[in-house]
Amino acid sequence: MASLEMNTAAILALEVTVATDGWWEAVAAPEEVAARAARAAYIAVSLDLGRSSEAAVVLTDDAEVQILNRDYRNEDRATNVLSFPAFDEDDIARLPADAPLILGDVVIALETATAEARAEAKTAADHLSHLVVHGMLHLLGHDHKTDDEATIMERLEVDVLGQLGVADPYVVADEAAAP
Numbered sequence: 001m002a003s004l005e006m007n008t009a010a011i012l013a014l015e016v017t018v019a020t021d022g023w024w025e026a027v028a029a030p031e032e033v034a035a036r037a038a039r040a041a042y043i044a045v046s047l048d049l050g051r052s053s054e055a056a057v058v059l060t061d062d063a064e065v066q067i068l069n070r071d072y073r074n075e076d077r078a079t080n081v082l083s084f085p086a087f088d089e090d091d092i093a094r095l096p097a098d099a100p101l102i103l104g105d106v107v108i109a110l111e112t113a114t115a116e117a118r119a120e121a122k123t124a125a126d127h128l129s130h131l132v133v134h135g136m137l138h139l140l141g142h143d144h145k146t147d148d149e150a151t152i153m154e155r156l157e158v159d160v161l162g163q164l165g166v167a168d169p170y171v172v173a174d175e176a177a178a179p
Helices: 022-026 030-045 062-073 089-094 110-119 124-139 147-163 173-177
Strands: 002-005 011-018 053-060 081-085 101-109
Touching: 011 030, 022 030, 022 110, 030 053, 030 124, 030 147, 053 124, 062 081, 062 101, 062 110, 081 124, 101 110, 101 124, 110 124, 124 147
Parallel strands: 011 053, 053 101
Antiparallel strands: 002 011, 081 101
């Protein structure tokens, strides 16, 4: 488990699990890539939670994500990333002040993620970073159900990814090449 100290003395305890060996072939050091992206998203949101936080990232395959998506979202198909937030704002108020805040889990599907990376001419590592940031932002209370929410979330993603040296994932390749 890796930790990152925050300005507020809060700590993010993060567990990254590579559950599918294909991740080692697709991304050099997938645990490190995922951990770096998760920490960056956590810091960027700048929530003063006043307590330690915990999160998990699981790098698995399409079959596992399809089961989770079917069982928890009633969508019987694989998707690139699923987030399972463990709290809402009311839950925080009910926790003892010294209890760590369990943010939840981010689960990413290998085959879908790598196929998207190839189709978008991105490295698998950069796309993995994007999916982890996206998932962590969900755990930290962000969503994209409305246009305004989507705009805020996308801006946060672009900012965090920029800090990681990852190009804006929302710029179409043709736009990036334009003078």
